[in-house]
Amino acid sequence: NAGVTQTPKFQVLKTGQSMTLQCAQDMNHEYMSWYRQDPGMGLRLIHYSVGAGITDQGEVPNGYNVSRSTTEDFPLRLLSAAPSQTSVYFCASSYTRLAGVASTDTQYFGPGTRLTVL
Amino acid sequence: GQQVMQIPQYQHVQEGEDFTTYCNSSTTLSNIQWYKQRPGGHPVFLIQLVKSGEVKKQKRLTFQFGEAKKNSSLHITATQTTDVGTYFCAGRGYSTLTFGKGTMLLVSP
Numbered sequence: 001n002a003g004v005t006q007t008p009k010f011q012v013l014k015t016g017q018s019m020t021l022q023c024a025q026d027m028n029h030e031y032m033s034w035y036r037q038d039p040g041m042g043l044r045l046i047h048y049s050v051g052a053g054i055t056d057q058g059e060v061p062n063g064y065n066v067s068r069s070t071t072e073d074f075p076l077r078l079l080s081a082a083p084s085q086t087s088v089y090f091c092a093s094s095y096t097r098l099a100g101v102a103s104t105d106t107q108y109f110g111p112g113t114r115l116t117v118l
Numbered sequence: 119g120q121q122v123m124q125i126p127q128y129q130h131v132q133e134g135e136d137f138t139t140y141c142n143s144s145t146t147l148s149n150i151q152w153y154k155q156r157p158g159g160h161p162v163f164l165i166q167l168v169k170s171g172e173v174k175k176q177k178r179l180t181f182q183f184g185e186a187k188k189n190s191s192l193h194i195t196a197t198q199t200t201d202v203g204t205y206f207c208a209g210r211g212y213s214t215l216t217f218g219k220g221t222m223l224l225v226s227p
Contacts, residue, residue: 035217040127042206042219043161058214059119090160105210106151109160 002026004110006091012116013081021076021113023091031094031105032074036060036087037112043090049074081117089113120145120211124218132226137194139221141207150183150190151208155220161206164192197225 007022025032033048045058049068063085065077074093078085092107121144131137141150149168153161165174167183167190174181180193194201204220 033215040219042124043208043217045214045216048214059216105149105215106163106166107153107161107208107215109162112160 004108006110010114017081023074024072025093029093033092034076035090038087083117086117120216122209122216122218128222130224137197139192139205141190141218143188143209146187147209149210153206154203156203199225
């Protein structure tokens with residue numbers, strides 16, 4: 001049981017390049033999300049998914065695309081990288097969450113991808 | 119949108135001193151979670167509080183959820199060097215989980 005895995009661990013891009021950050025989980029979690037972490041800014045939600053085929057925007061979605069074709073995978077695509085996207089990116093997954101109802105929704109985080117855009 | 123404020127931003131203590139971080143939400147929460155992130159690592163779940171006024175303990179760590187379910191605190195008694203890291207609260211509103219900016223704890227031996 002690997003938990004949440006992310007690849008690559010480190011990446012350097014040039015402005016304008018595109019790339020996909022990979023995230024996979026083997027816990028059969030329905031809820032997956034992407035966060036970015038910048039110094040002094042905490043964790044900010046980019047996109048999330050409540051199940052295969054369903055995605056929605058978080059707090060900072062501009063410049064990123066996601067899709068969820070399977071329960072296990074939730075890739076994050078940077079369409080045209082900008083220096084402002086230099087950050088640490090974390091993928092997280094959790095059990096099904098019932099909207100508006102208190103539930104156990106522990107977030108399991110991957111190890112992160114450290115992205116630098118020059 | 120929902121906002122979660124966390125204070126202090128940073129605290130440096132001597133080993134053996136106590137430490138507290140506070141979390142306040144702009145809206146009523148269905149639950150609040152606490153995470154710890156070691157330097158260079160990823161956030162790791164510590165605990166979830168669901169009920170109004172709930173208090174939970176994990177060894178030297180005490181977690182509280184306010185009566186109005188809008189605030190929470192984490193208290194560490196007699197800090198150790200292994201407590202070093204950033205502590206995040208995360209408030210669950212209706213549809214999203216919002217993280218505070220975290221409190222970085224440094225413990226000197």
